[in-house]
Amino acid sequence: MIFVSLFYTFFIIGLFGFGGGYGMLSLIQTETVFHHHWLTTAEFTNIVAISQMTPGPVGINTATYCGYVAARNDGFSMWMSVLGSAVSTFALVLPSLILMILISKMFMKYMNTKIVQSVFSGLRPAVVGLLGAATLLLCNGENFSTPNINMWQFIISIFLFAATFVGTMWIKVNPIRMILYAAVAGLVLLY
Template sequence: MIFLELFITFFQIGLFGFGGGYGMLSLIQGEVVHNHGWLTTSEFTDIVAISQMTPGPIGINSATYCGYTAVHNAGFGYGMSILGSVTATFALVLPSLILMILIAKVLLKYMNTPAVQSVFSGLRPAVVGLLAAATLLLMTAENFSAPDINPWQFWISCFLFAASFIGTMYFKINPIRMICYSGFAGLVLLY
């Protein structure tokens, strides 16, 4: 039953997840953590971190890891957990595959019409909103701690967040370097 639920859930996310993988993160978290309870917030945060560090699109990587972890947490063994990964990944990619096959020729034919341009203009703010939601959903006490629980971890986490944002946005530091720097700083300062 969990495989059918995984397929339906990730198919819906793939169908309605505009803006790429980062835009899908809030949808994935809402479904796997809050609606179905397959993962904890902490597990999801770890999955996002691993998905960013591994090669490939973050949405697909997240689906793969979420499928594996959901099936594993449900008490199934290694082989079935692999099947969960395949199910979630395939379900996430399937809507895009179907839609691209169906609309490729139509879109090329009508790309420069005012109606199509208006649709894309309307989607841009929605994508920015989904990215902002994904960022805000990951800013929890589990990830940043809280000033009254562990002030040292909270302020170091806020500093690393701000430094990463400023470093990539204004100083154009490679995001891979920022991940390495932040990981090293977290290891040194929070251990």
């Protein structure tokens, strides 16, 4: 049954997803799109966009929407799809809850030891790699088109990507504003 698969998949992602929500995106995409085929790449991209625009952590929002769409694509009703959302969200959060309860006391005691500091120093590059992988997985033909299929959409997509990057990185435009600007530009230029 899909609900058991959703629970197991998102529990494992929650257990091994270091780096927060953005670090989990590549794991979630690999499992939901490529391994289980619950979603298409386009559906996943839309889920990520909506997850970033809605309040709350992006990883939890993505799990919630993925659970809903996976159950819906499997033929379940809207209310059963809401159960898929709840199962996915609970499963993603459960490992963190369990681990934090178990290690919070020990962490405070051993926080400043050389071993703990070394572990965190080793995890930082892995988190950067996961964020880079999530970015590269979203840079595909479905999101940017290709020059030989639709040159206009490809040029506009690359321009919006570059403008958003420059706007948030160097000009320091609020990311929420950049999302809104890109959405309006996409509607005007690509509709």
